Amino acid sequence: MFKQFVASSLGRKYLMALTGTILFSFMVVHMLGNFQVLLGPEQINTYAHMLQSKKPLLWSFRLFLGLMALTHITVGIWLWLDNRRARPDHYRQERTQQAGLASRTMIYSGALILAFFVYHILHFTLRWLNPEFAGFTGRIPGVEEPVADVYRMMNQGFFDAGVSLTYIVAVALLAWHLSHGIPSLFQSLGLRNDAVSRFLDRFGWAVAFLLFLGLSIIPAALFAAVRGAIYLR
Amino acid sequence: MNFTLRVWRQPNSRTPGRLESYPARNIDPNMSFLEMLDVVNEQLTLENREPIAFDHDCREGICGMCSLVIDGEAHGPEERVTSCQIYMRSFKDGATITVEPFRSKAFPILKDLIVDRSALDRIIQSGGFISVNTGQAPDANALPIGKDLAEQAFDVAHCIGCGACVAACKNASAMLFVSAKVTHLGLLPQGQPERDRRVRAMVSTMDAEHFGNCTNQYECEAVCPKGISAANIARLNRDYALASLKGMFTKKSESAGGG
Numbered sequence: 001m002f003k004q005f006v007a008s009s010l011g012r013k014y015l016m017a018l019t020g021t022i023l024f025s026f027m028v029v030h031m032l033g034n035f036q037v038l039l040g041p042e043q044i045n046t047y048a049h050m051l052q053s054k055k056p057l058l059w060s061f062r063l064f065l066g067l068m069a070l071t072h073i074t075v076g077i078w079l080w081l082d083n084r085r086a087r088p089d090h091y092r093q094e095r096t097q098q099a100g101l102a103s104r105t106m107i108y109s110g111a112l113i114l115a116f117f118v119y120h121i122l123h124f125t126l127r128w129l130n131p132e133f134a135g136f137t138g139r140i141p142g143v144e145e146p147v148a149d150v151y152r153m154m155n156q157g158f159f160d161a162g163v164s165l166t167y168i169v170a171v172a173l174l175a176w177h178l179s180h181g182i183p184s185l186f187q188s189l190g191l192r193n194d195a196v197s198r199f200l201d202r203f204g205w206a207v208a209f210l211l212f213l214g215l216s217i218i219p220a221a222l223f224a225a226v227r228g229a230i231y232l233r
Numbered sequence: 234m235n236f237t238l239r240v241w242r243q244p245n246s247r248t249p250g251r252l253e254s255y256p257a258r259n260i261d262p263n264m265s266f267l268e269m270l271d272v273v274n275e276q277l278t279l280e281n282r283e284p285i286a287f288d289h290d291c292r293e294g295i296c297g298m299c300s301l302v303i304d305g306e307a308h309g310p311e312e313r314v315t316s317c318q319i320y321m322r323s324f325k326d327g328a329t330i331t332v333e334p335f336r337s338k339a340f341p342i343l344k345d346l347i348v349d350r351s352a353l354d355r356i357i358q359s360g361g362f363i364s365v366n367t368g369q370a371p372d373a374n375a376l377p378i379g380k381d382l383a384e385q386a387f388d389v390a391h392c393i394g395c396g397a398c399v400a401a402c403k404n405a406s407a408m409l410f411v412s413a414k415v416t417h418l419g420l421l422p423q424g425q426p427e428r429d430r431r432v433r434a435m436v437s438t439m440d441a442e443h444f445g446n447c448t449n450q451y452e453c454e455a456v457c458p459k460g461i462s463a464a465n466i467a468r469l470n471r472d473y474a475l476a477s478l479k480g481m482f483t484k485k486s487e488s489a490g491g492g
Binding site: 004005009010011012079088094095099100104180183184186190192197 | 239252304305306333337338404405437440443444445449450452455456466467468469470471472473474477480481
């Protein structure tokens with residue numbers, strides 16, 4: 001019964017909506033956490049140390065998010081393949097009535113976001129792309145041993161214009177993905193009617209845009225600050 | 234008026250089809266699209282060529298038989314009408330008009346522009362019966378139904394099952410159709426006893442018929458000749474979730490036959 005429910009067309013839509021909501025919520029938390037880099041080294045390094053010192057909690061959280069992302073991706077591809085099979089022969093002439101471009105390119109924006117995610121992990125989490133980041137350490141009050149200097153790592157990371165631009169383009173893509181995803185999740189979970197549908201569409205765009213602003217301000221501000229400091233000196 | 238038609242010709246479901254061009258000359262602007270096709274077919278018959286096969290019945294927009302994709306739009310360029318209610322005055326003189334069948338894996342092409350839409354009938358069948366007592370007709374006011382509820386149910390009862398929602402959907406999904414059928418009975422007191430069973434059965438049949446999945450783009454409601462709102466799909470999603478949840482905690486009776 002449960003298996004049948006999850007494999008059904010509607011069941012998979014719920015899965016997309018629920019996992020999408022969780023991943024989106026994480027992005028909001030991630031953004032708020034990273035805002036602390038704008039408040040200086042002590043603030044962000046204390047926050048990073050607080051997260052790093054709770055290994056079991058950190059790893060269960062990562063495992064949970066990974067599972068959510070995996071479900072979102074797998075079910076998304078499964079649905080996409082199903083949908084392609086549902087119309088084996090295409091229209092020779094087709095006029096789209098009201099489906100937005102974002103809604104028609106979800107699989108591509110999703111794939112690009114995944115590619116960026118891999119890059120992001122290699123860049124700042126595993127630090128394979130910049131092994132020198134691992135050597136950045138600093139001190140924070142109340143802790144004896146030196147801790148990871150996330151402040152310096154982020155400043156160094158976003159010193160490069162190409163890297164900063166990649167991050168900004170990636171979060172723009174994420175916002176684009178969410179501009180359809182947010183209104184869509186309400187529909188999929190059955191929380192939409194004619195009275196709220198226009199509001200939900202605008203709400204989706206507004207939230208996506210705010211997330212884009214919030215996430216892009218970090219690489220933009222760090223890049224501008226570091227370059228500006230050098231220029232002024 | 235004169236037109237050039239590009240029409241999908243396909244002898245049967247096994248042979249691949251292609252677009253072929255035909256001239257349509259001396260067409261009265263007040264002819265319906267199907268009447269224009271009749272004129273073209275007259276000419277083709279006189280020339281001893283195979284006439285264009287297309288579905289039609291009432292020709293007044295209520296039977297749901299006509300099923301053309303005209304210039305890339307299911308039921309043509311006008312809003313809230315079926316193909317038979319499209320008039321030639323909607324087109325520019327000298328225009329080239331492309332006519333294709335409703336395309337979906339669930340709707341195999343039988344010939345030219347005729348597709349087999351019995352998958353929709355099988356979805357309806359799987360919905361099953363509603364429990365209404367036999368005997369004398371009930372008193373008019375024995376079962377009060379609020380005006381608003383009655384109107385909402387009637388709005389979706391307008392669905393004529395033409396399948397334009399499937400044709401217009403980017404994923405050939407039948408969810409607008411299924412949501413209309415599920416909502417129609419689901420809103421009314423007469424539909425309550427079998428409500429959960431009905432929505433589960435209809436969704437399960439829909440999936441088995443190889444329709445696609447809804448990606449919330451609402452192309453369906455834009456072409457629906459009866460203006461059925463895609464918000465009904467949200468209600469379908471809600472109903473199905475609740476019915477499935479309840480189903481997980483209920484054991485099916487051994488003796489319940491038929492339902």
